[in-house]
Amino acid sequence: MSDETTGAGAPLVVGIGGTIGGISSTERALRVALDAAREEGFRTRLFGGEDMARLPLYDPRATSRTPEEQAFVESVRGASAVIIASPGYHGSISGVVKNALDLLEETARDRRPYLADLPVGLIATAYGWQATGSTIAALRSIVHALRGWPTPFAAAINTQLTKFDDAGGVSDPAVREQLRLIGRQVARFAPLAGAVPAE
Known part of the structure; x- marks a missing residue:
């Protein structure tokens, strides 16, 4: 989990995405979007594949939660916006991303449950x-069910054509700009949703 701060009290964008087994194209794409949100004055916190791999399979009847589960839920509770990135596995989202989102059931009785009123940027990667x-x-369907507001633009990335590197580079400048647009949109819409705490 990475936590990057632009200033004390800055609103938070939480990124959720990646795959188990090392930093993936999905996680690299998510980092590009989060970088753009950070340039807009937001703090960012990334829950990548390694973080999601530590979350046990969600059990709604469990009487206690692991420290990793608690950290994830508390971060989303404190977020002013969220960006979700998933690889396309067999035509849908990955199990680890879905498991993380299922854990948000812990917020069901909160004053702001689930992703209610939050702008949510979306990224999908697939080999084709x-x-x-x-x-x-x-x-989009999951975010609607969680009462969030998917931003107008979502990035669909064909990793046969677009490559990412460890330094944050993207082989296609148009894809890089699409990812940055997602970061800027969640930053722009957070105040409209009333999700940014008052000064």
Whole structure:
């Protein structure tokens, strides 16, 4: 988990996404979007594949939560916006991303439950175009069910054509700009949703 701060008291954007087994194209794409949100004055916190791998399979009847589960839920509770990135697995989102989102049931009785009133940016990556569209559609449906507001633009990335590197580079400048647009949109819409705490 990375926590990058632009200033004390700055509103928070939480990024959720990646795959188990190392930093993936999905997680790298999410980092580009989070960087753009940070440039707009937001703090960012990333829950990548390694973080999600530590979350046990969600059990709604569990009487206690692990420290990793608690940290994830508390971060989302404190967020002014969220960005979710998932690889397309068999035409839909990955199990680890879905498991993390299922854990937000812990917020059901909060004053602001789930992702209510939060702008949520969406990113889907897949080795080919077919799974990107269905994965974005699945993410939109889940965000609506969690009472969030998907931002108007979502990035569908074909990793056959677009490559990412460890330094944050993207082989296609147009894709890089799409990812940055997602970061800027969640930053722009957070105040409209009333999600940014008053000064």
